[in-house]
Amino acid sequence: MQEVFISRQGEKAPDGFNGMVVESSPRRIVCMSSSHIAFLDAIGSADRVVGVSGKEYITNPVVCKAVAEGRAEEIGYDAAANYEVLSSLHPDIIFIYSTSGENTALTSKLSELGLKYVYIGDYLEHSALGKSEWLVAFGELLDCREEAEEIFGEMAERYESLRITALNFSTKPKVMLNAPYRDVWFVPADNSYIVNLIADAGGEYVCKGMGGETSKPISGESAYLYISKADYWINPNSARSLSEVVAANPKFAAVGAVKNHKVYNCTARSTAAGGSDFWESGAVRADRVLADFIEILHPENELGLGLYYYQRLE
Secondary structure, eight states: OOOEEEEOTTOOOOTTOOSEEEESSOSSEEESSHHHHHHHHHTTOGGGEEEESOGGGOOOHHHHHHHHTTSSEEOOSGGGOOHHHHHHTOOSEEEEOOSSSOOHHHHHHHHHTTOOEEEOOGGGOSSHHHHHTHHHHHHHHTTOHHHHHHHHHHHHHHHHHHHHHHHTOSOOOEEEEOOEETTEEEEOOTTSHHHHHHHHTTOEETTTTOOSSSOEEEOHHHHHHHHHHOSEEEOOTTOOSHHHHHHHOGGGGGSHHHHTTOEEESOSSBOTTSOBTTTTGGGTOHHHHHHHHHHHHOTTOOSOOOOSSOEEOO
């Protein structure tokens, strides 16, 4: 866990504080994840981004324009970042993440260069609202906490209203997630945010029983048994059509979700390189993500939600 002291008007950290000391309201920001950009955008600060990781996967128009005009630079990925470019940007703060504990290779180099960094742990949350609530932390850093709390509060109210509505649906469709990657099918743990999202949308995760905190690999045989029981199949990797799904494995043509055209992917708002806004602004917009899942699993609803991040594969 990282400790951060936010200094305002020259305020000093307490004696003995060994964490990261950062100045409030940074003007020059580097984001190592596109979700960080979305949090900044939600509080009107996307124009402060001067460095990004994976520019081809970013959908935010403010940052994409900054990159195109040379006001924001590509800095590479994690420990393989271009530290020369990174240093030349003179960032006030760098938002980083790690999927397996502290990213010491990156942070050691940043510390050596005297660059300030803060870990953002939205990806560790078990609920969509938990991810969205990181907006308050960004608000604290950017000196607009009250505004961030108000935005999050309104979002949480909309989410709860949708969740309660979903409780009244008469059916609970079964859902399969993901698809094989290099012949291995990873499925989320029971307590992952996306499985909890399925439950909140009035669905049932077909792979129940996956304990722990991280996604688990399952055999092709097990995966086929699971998907044969599913009414809906969501997030089949980068597939944009049913023909792509079947091309990956001809056996998929026989499963009900494919035959009934109930396969959906978060490709409605995406870049040419395959970046999806679901993984970007979807980290902030828990209410809009839940609306998509309700629209997918319960097309009989009369809420007029429509789809935003997702599309049905044809």
